[in-house]
Amino acid sequence: MADTTLTVEEMEAGILKPGALLHMTRLMNVSRMPLMMEFPVPPTPPYLVTTSRSVAWIPGVRQGRIRAAVMAIDSTSTLFRAIIEEVTRTGVGAEWGNVHPLTLEGLKEAIAHPSYYDLKDLQILAHPRTNWEAINPEWKRSEDKVLVKVLDLPVEQTPWLDPNTLLVIPKDRAFVGFVIEIGDTHVVSVVHNAARAIGIATSGPVA
Numbered sequence: 001m002a003d004t005t006l007t008v009e010e011m012e013a014g015i016l017k018p019g020a021l022l023h024m025t026r027l028m029n030v031s032r033m034p035l036m037m038e039f040p041v042p043p044t045p046p047y048l049v050t051t052s053r054s055v056a057w058i059p060g061v062r063q064g065r066i067r068a069a070v071m072a073i074d075s076t077s078t079l080f081r082a083i084i085e086e087v088t089r090t091g092v093g094a095e096w097g098n099v100h101p102l103t104l105e106g107l108k109e110a111i112a113h114p115s116y117y118d119l120k121d122l123q124i125l126a127h128p129r130t131n132w133e134a135i136n137p138e139w140k141r142s143e144d145k146v147l148v149k150v151l152d153l154p155v156e157q158t159p160w161l162d163p164n165t166l167l168v169i170p171k172d173r174a175f176v177g178f179v180i181e182i183g184d185t186h187v188v189s190v191v192h193n194a195a196r197a198i199g200i201a202t203s204g205p206v207a
């Protein structure tokens with residue numbers, strides 16, 4: 001089994017793409033595709049990591065390090081959607097208090113969730129076609145306009161997100177987790193603060 005490790009300095013040298021769910025780093029010119037990679041993580045279980053085909057929960061780690069598998073993928077958007085689906089499902093089942101209805105009060109509760117854990121400088125991720133008026137009639141907008149601020153938080157347009165879901169996360173995605181793009185076809189990812197750093201307002205059946 002081929003393993004690759006990254007230092008903290010290498011992890012911090014990433015970039016943030018518009019609408020990204022996680023802190024992003026790219027590795028190019030990889031001579032041999034690794035199967036697994038190992039990373040340091042904070043003591044904030046559970047952890048959601050990539051497997052060779054999807055994502056899976058790791059309840060805890062030893063000596064502050066975790067392994068995640070490298071996964072072939074068409075785009076990071078696919079990964080982000082899988083992560084939100086899993087965080088939503090598990091959050092409801094485990095009663096994390098992170099998932100709320102897509103209403104004005106539900107959005108306020110979604111904002112309160114990461115705030116409760118003292119995560120600051122939050123922003124809202126929203127699909128460009130989000131029906132804001134259905135959430136609050138005062139947020140009516142023309143079709144060619146997008147909201148840039150709601151409830152004193154900046155709104156970041158996020159095309160990969162379902163139009164019936166809003167996310168509240170820290171602007172510094174390193175508080176949520178990271179994804180490393182390996183070339184153009186593979187990724188490895190660890191969400192190390194899934195239960196605390198992501199507030200969700202959705203009209204899906206789990207809300």
